[in-house]
Amino acid sequence: MKPGQILPVTETVSLVAGMNQGAFPRCHAVLIQDRETALIDPGCGKEVLEPLAGRVDLVINTHTHPDHTSGNYLFRESEVLVPAQARDSAGDIQALSRRFARPGRLAGLWRNFARQLIGFHEYRATGFLQPDQEIQVGRTRLRVMHLPGHTVDHCCLYLPGPDLLISADVDLTSFGPWYGHTESDLGLFRASLARLAGLKPKAVLSAHREPLFQGFPEALRAFAAVWDRRSDLILGLIKKEQTLAQLVDQAPIYRRFPYAEPLMRFWEGRMIEEHLKELVKRGLARPTERGFAAA
Numbered sequence: 002m003k004p005g006q007i008l009p010v011t012e013t014v015s016l017v018a019g020m021n022q023g024a025f026p027r028c029h030a031v032l033i034q035d036r037e038t039a040l041i042d043p044g045c046g047k048e049v050l051e052p053l054a055g056r057v058d059l060v061i062n063t064h065t066h067p068d069h070t071s072g073n074y075l076f077r078e079s080e081v082l083v084p085a086q087a088r089d090s091a092g093d094i095q096a097l098s099r100r101f102a103r104p105g106r107l108a109g110l111w112r113n114f115a116r117q118l119i120g121f122h123e124y125r126a127t128g129f130l131q132p133d134q135e136i137q138v139g140r141t142r143l144r145v146m147h148l149p150g151h152t153v154d155h156c157c158l159y160l161p162g163p164d165l166l167i168s169a170d171v172d173l174t175s176f177g178p179w180y181g182h183t184e185s186d187l188g189l190f191r192a193s194l195a196r197l198a199g200l201k202p203k204a205v206l207s208a209h210r211e212p213l214f215q216g217f218p219e220a221l222r223a224f225a226a227v228w229d230r231r232s233d234l235i236l237g238l239i240k241k242e243q244t245l246a247q248l249v250d251q252a253p254i255y256r257r258f259p260y261a262e263p264l265m266r267f268w269e270g271r272m273i274e275e276h277l278k279e280l281v282k283r284g285l286a287r288p289t290e291r292g293f294a295a296a
C-alpha cells in the first residue's frame with residue numbers, strides 16, 4: 002500500500018495507509034465516512050493526514066501510544082475520544098513519559114524520542130471511551146472492546162454491521178505482541194487474545210500490517226505462538242544462571258537495539274521479566290540470588 006492511499010473496505014469504512022508501510026513509528030489509520038466522519042488512530046504521518054485536516058468530526062484513539070496519536074494535534078476542531086483508562090495521561094507528554102519509561106532519566110529520553118522520532122505533539126482529549134461502550138458515527142456502530150496487556154488502556158473496536166474488527170496493536174505482525182512497559186502485563190494480554198479468539202470477523206484492520214479478509218483465527222494463533230517461542234528461548238538461556246542485565250544483553254525479543262538503545266533495553270527487560278514471571282509460576286524457572294535459572 003502506498004502512503005496516503007485510502008483503501009475502501011466497506012461502503013463507509015476505509016483504511017488510510019501510513020508512511021513506512023504502517024510500521025513503527027507510524028501506523029495505518031481507519032476512516033469512517035458516514036453522515037459524520039471519524040478517523041481512528043491518526044499516526045500515519047503528517048503528510049498523509051494533512052489533507053484530512055478540517056474534514057473529520059471525531060478522532061478516536063485505540064490507546065495512547067504516540068505512534069497511534071502523533072497526528073491528533075492536526076484535528077484541533079474535532080472531538081478526540083481516548084480510552085477512559087488514559088484519562089490522566091492522554092495528550093500530556095510528562096504523564097505519558099512516566100507511564101511508558103521509568104520516571105527520571107529514561108522518562109526524559111522517552112519525551113525526546115516521542116517528539117523527535119515519532120513527531121508527537123500534545124493534544125486535548127474531549128471524551129473518554131468506556132469498556133463495551135457503543136459509539137455511533139452516522140449509522141455506523143462501533144463497540145469498544147477494552148483489551149489490556151499491551152498497555153492498560155488498549156482497546157480494539159468491533160463494528161457489528163459489517164462484522165469488522167479494528168485490532169489496533171493486536172497487530173498480527175510476525176514480530177508478535179509487545180508488552181514492554183511497567184504497566185504491560187503478559188497474563189492480561191493472553192486473556193485479551195482469548196477474548197478475540199471468539200470472533201470470526203469478515204475483515205480485520207490491524208494498525209501495522211495490510212488488512213486481513215480471511216484466516217483471522219490462524220493469524221491470531223500465530224501471533225500468540227510468538228510468546229511460546231520467546232519463553233522457550235529464555236528458558237534455554239537460563240539453563241545457566243543469568244542476571245536480568247545479561248538476558249537483556251542477549252536481546253531474545255528485539256534481537257538488536259537499532260534506535261533509542263536505553264529505552265529499547267528497558268522494554269526488552271520488561272518483556273523478559275513478564276516471561277520469567279510466567280516461567281516461575283509454571284515451575285520451569287526459579288529466582289536465584291543474582292537472577293534466574295531453569296528449575
Ligand SMILES: [Zn+2]
Nearest residue numbers: 064066151170
Ligand atoms: Zn501500542
